[in-house]
Amino acid sequence: xxxxxxxPRTRRIAVNRLRTLLTICAMVLGLTALLGPQAVAAxxxxxxxxxxxxxxxxxxxxxPHADPPAKxxxxxxxxNGKLHVCGVHLCNQYDRxxxxxxxxxxxxxxFGKCYNAASLDALAEEWNADLLRVAMYVQEGGYETDPAGFxxxxxxxxxxxxxxxxxxxxxxHILTPGDPNNNLDRAKTFFAxxxxxxxxxxNVIYEIANEPNGVGWTAIKxxxxxxxxxxxxxxxxxxxxxxxxxxxxxxxSDGSNENEVVNNPVRADNIMYAFHFYAxxxxxxxxxxxxxxxxxxxxFVTEFGTVSATGGGAMDRVSxxxxxxxxxxxxxxxxxxxxxxADESSAAFRPGTCDGGDYSGSGVLxxxxxxxxxxxxxxxxxxxx
Ligand code: IDC
Numbered sequence: 304x305x306x307x308x309x310x311p312r313t314r315r316i317a318v319n320r321l322r323t324l325l326t327i328c329a330m331v332l333g334l335t336a337l338l339g340p341q342a343v344a345a346x347x348x349x350x351x352x353x354x355x356x357x358x359x360x361x362x363x364x365x366x367p368h369a370d371p372p373a374k375x376x377x378x379x380x381x382x383n384g385k386l387h388v389c390g391v392h393l394c395n396q397y398d399r400x401x402x403x404x405x406x407x408x409x410x411x412x413x414f415g416k417c418y419n420a421a422s423l424d425a426l427a428e429e430w431n432a433d434l435l436r437v438a439m440y441v442q443e444g445g446y447e448t449d450p451a452g453f454x455x456x457x458x459x460x461x462x463x464x465x466x467x468x469x470x471x472x473x474x475x476h477i478l479t480p481g482d483p484n485n486n487l488d489r490a491k492t493f494f495a496x497x498x499x500x501x502x503x504x505x506n507v508i509y510e511i512a513n514e515p516n517g518v519g520w521t522a523i524k525x526x527x528x529x530x531x532x533x534x535x536x537x538x539x540x541x542x543x544x545x546x547x548x549x550x551x552x553x554x555x556s557d558g559s560n561e562n563e564v565v566n567n568p569v570r571a572d573n574i575m576y577a578f579h580f581y582a583x584x585x586x587x588x589x590x591x592x593x594x595x596x597x598x599x600x601x602x603f604v605t606e607f608g609t610v611s612a613t614g615g616g617a618m619d620r621v622s623x624x625x626x627x628x629x630x631x632x633x634x635x636x637x638x639x640x641x642x643x644x645a646d647e648s649s650a651a652f653r654p655g656t657c658d659g660g661d662y663s664g665s666g667v668l669x670x671x672x673x674x675x676x677x678x679x680x681x682x683x684x685x686x687x688x
């Protein structure tokens with residue numbers, strides 16, 4: 304080796320720099336060993352049903368994702384954090400669009416036994432779900448019979464989802480009667496309490512009216528514009544989903560369409576609109592509505608079934624697959640009806656499952672449960688956009 308002698312101070316600085324560099328390298332190597340390469344590559348950005356391993360400094364359309372999508376490394380809430388609506392998408396804390404995939408409970412007044420540590424562990428860890436929708440019926444033996452009790456049960460499930468890194472969608476499950484204004488006072492009381500109690504959490508999404516039916520859009524919008532401020536007063540920045548006309552079909556089931564919403568949207572920020580379908584009953588005309596609406600309105604499929612709109616009948620694999628491919632492509636989040644062992648083909652578990660303690664593996668699943676678990680647990684096939 305030749306060259307000028309290096310003065311001691313410069314040598315000391317160089318040695319220190321080298322030492323710092325080595326320390327950083329060791330830290331990265333250690334982290335990689337501990338968390339896996341995806342976690343480090345994606346630091347604070349990959350995961351969930353977000354394409355992994357891509358830089359996440361700004362919200363721009365990504366080039367096609369070259370690497371095969373990897374399995375998620377953090378929980379969905381760890382990775383995505385507080386959500387917000389960005390354009391027509393749901394975005395995470397890094398302003399990246401995120402598609403949440405998960406399951407809806409059945410009515411918690413009937414199937415409370417299905418929601419426990421073991422079943423929610425399976426949902427979070429085996430199903431890799433981002434989301435638990437908590438279906439709190441208002442009638443049919445639900446909230447109206449015991450407001451404090453049902454509020455407590457919803458809060459308990461919000462906590463259990465949070466502990467497992469899943470989002471919780473609080474569903475005010477109106478169905479009969481179909482005009483949400485019949486339950487306006489109850490909705491205000493319920494949401495004031497739940498929003499105040501959960502305001503500091505990152506994992507709560509509010510769905511203020513499951514399926515308005517027999518009622519026009521203007522009345523639904525009026526309801527929304529009264530309930531949303533109640534939630535905002537307690538929790539200013541949570542995402543809120545508004546049900547739509549015709550059992551949340553954007554009017555399609557009533558012979559209308561998305562234009563009634565596009566032309567007369569709810570006056571509030573950070574909201575999305577619900578769209579529901581049952582694959583054996585709702586096919587191309589409904590897919591056409593969703594496809595048109597998706598470029599104009601932020602949409603969330605807060606409930607869908609693989610079967611007929613009765614919740615029973617044969618599973619329609621072809622239609623379900625067409626729907627889920629469309630939702631993946633459009634990056635629209637969804638929750639499947641139901642994570643329960645109800646004796647109906649929409650249920651994911653075989654009857655009797657919730658009487659035991661085992662929710663894992665394929666032996667406990669129905670045909671619908673097997674299909675949906677497979678879809679939910681499979682990482683993104685479409686890049687983040
Ligand atoms: C169904 C349940 C069924 C229950 C019925 C009445 O699967 O066990 O007896 O409600 O409460 C919806 C509703 C949802 C329905 C589901 C299937 O949001 O409450 O659940 N469905 O009929 N909209 C379209 C279909």
